[in-house]
Amino acid sequence: MSRYYYYLVLINMIANVIASVPAILLHFHDDGAVSAMIVSVVAGSTLVFFFTRFFTHFPGMTLPELLQKTTAKWFYNPFILVLAITWFIAGMITLITYTFLLIRYLTPEMPIIQISLTILLAVILGCLMKTDRVFYTIEIILLLTVPLIILIFIKAYTNENLRWEFVKEAALYFNQFPNLNAFSACFFLYLGSANLIIFNRFFKNKQNFGVKQITLIVAISIMTLFTTYFIPIGFNGVEGIEKLVYPWITTSDSLRMKFSLIERVLFIFLLFYLGIAFLSILIHWHVSIELLKYVFNFEKFKFKGFKFGVFLPIPFYIGVSLYFVRQLNEYQLFRLSGIFYNILIIFFPMMLILFFFIKRRMKNVKKAEQN
């Protein structure tokens, strides 16, 4: 598999740390979060496997193109629209979460609209780029931030204040029935490969996805899940952990780099995660805008030969995001992300069924083309 594919998977996994995923998981720490994590590893990697296998059969083809070839118009237009909205919400949740973080910890004096606008402008300019350029952006930013984020994780693991007794205490809740909300939050980590519905355009050569590749993804995901869940517990204890609004922010604030340029790791952490959050929103919204291009024929909006159709969804994107940034409070955001994750665990397995049909019909299409 091309390395660009792993970027998609990896970003969704790393980005969850600042999203509501750890907060949801830790909220159910004594109510089946650990078992939900174990179940989600199995379910999530199965989904990743089938999703990726499906797209390796059709190199360079996006899902809307496949749908147009195999299904009726009344089905694929609304369906793609729903997909676009889903991806838009995914990006928006990251945006709002990160805006809240910034105003709470980094720039408490700045107006919230200004904070979100600065992120929005960068993202909007980014997601109008061509798919391959998006990939190159991802690569550069990942190369800059991920080594330093991994350094912070290593610092956390080697810190003397990380008490493994807390971790063990929390891990001993494994014998409970898996919690649905916790499961869906973990499941979200695996949905990075779903971005292939558009990004598959980039993989024009036949890709190879087998046992070796899925093992790598499973290993990375277990490590990410473990870090996401147990490091905050090791630093903040088990009891009262559900009271932390941003568990990972509190955790990074509990780290101290004695001889570093900046002693308080929190600021370094926030800065690097700004990059990751940007990438996460960029990927989701790029997919969303590209999907919209299949639903609406943007080509026909012209002014003196200048095609401005592509820019039409942008005011809508900015407007909706700003509206929700102002309207939502932390609890509502937490609930909204929870509900969103819950919907996704039904939505994506259903898509697998759809893929099954597409695959069968594509055989017929190919036969017809040969004749």
Add this chain to the structure above:
Amino acid sequence: MLKKRNKIKQFFLLIILILTALSGCGEFKDIDKDVFVSMIGIDLSDDPEKPYKVTLKLYVPTSSFKQSPKPEYTYLTKNGKTLTEAIRILETHSDKEIDFGHSKLIVIGEELLNANKSKEIMDFLLRRPDIQMISWLAIGRPSAEEIIKMVPQSETAAYPALFNYFDHNGTDSPYIVTTYLFDFRRKMLETGIDPILPLIEINKEEEHFEVNKSYVLAHDKKPHELSSLDTLIFNMMTRNLDVADLVINEDNQHFIAKIDNINSKYKVKVDAQHQVKLNIDIELFGYISESKDTISNQQLPQYSKMVEAETREKFSDFFIKMLNVGYDPIGFGLAYKSKTLHNKRMSPNEWNEAYKNSKVNIKVMAGIKSTGSIQ
């Protein structure tokens, strides 16, 4: 080609236009309009209406180090019904914005500690996002205000001397306990481990601090003071200490063993009748650093035996004291919880009872390797 260049020019023009709109950063405060808090002190005031007395130590900004080679601070003190109220009024006493983001030490007055208000204080300290979770927490005797207002002679500009005690960077004495705010929080909330805070005292005549005692505390319980020796034992049990001195006074032999390698382990065993057994394993290695009589090389094994006996006695004194008051600073309860499935654990109350009646089993292995440079 020309057309493309024109387009690029237009693009840059547009960017410049957008940039002009960014010029006014009305919300941003310049650094010289901020004043940084270096320590926060919280005391119990005399006024029952306004129980909290907040003292802030502020760095006085100077333009260069040469201008003021000596440390300079200003202090703000105010009583308040709540902590926030006191701070809100303090903000009107300063011409600059008070920035808590750089405060590294929070001192709580001894009286306030006994007034059982730790919940409110903790809530305030944790809820404010600008207070660092890695700030140190300590108790001040006689009061936080006096601790904060004292500037010892050894103090250098820009780095308060008090920080060096907890930094493990200046002094690294085995008698000093270091507690971060997040550590205090987790121990306070968790059953099975109790928070411990260092006690800062003032030596008035010589103008320096003394940090060698500590306090163990819990909700709804009278705080218990640990003596210097108990603090040392606590540190030997929990921290990876490098050095410790043990005074040995047995069989007419009086010497001091300098320990340079300590390994301590503990295990909690609970049987079916909820009888708790605490197995403590200590290994000490070191040499003799001071003695009243001459010491013989050949008798090193005997000296080791003496160290073992003395250490066992001191440790068992410490643990019996802890069991009697029901405090658990080392975290035996946590160790028990980390080995027992959640549905088979005792309830916190059951554990507290069982802990008080537990049997302590101390095993000491000492190795005195040398008599120092002379015999």
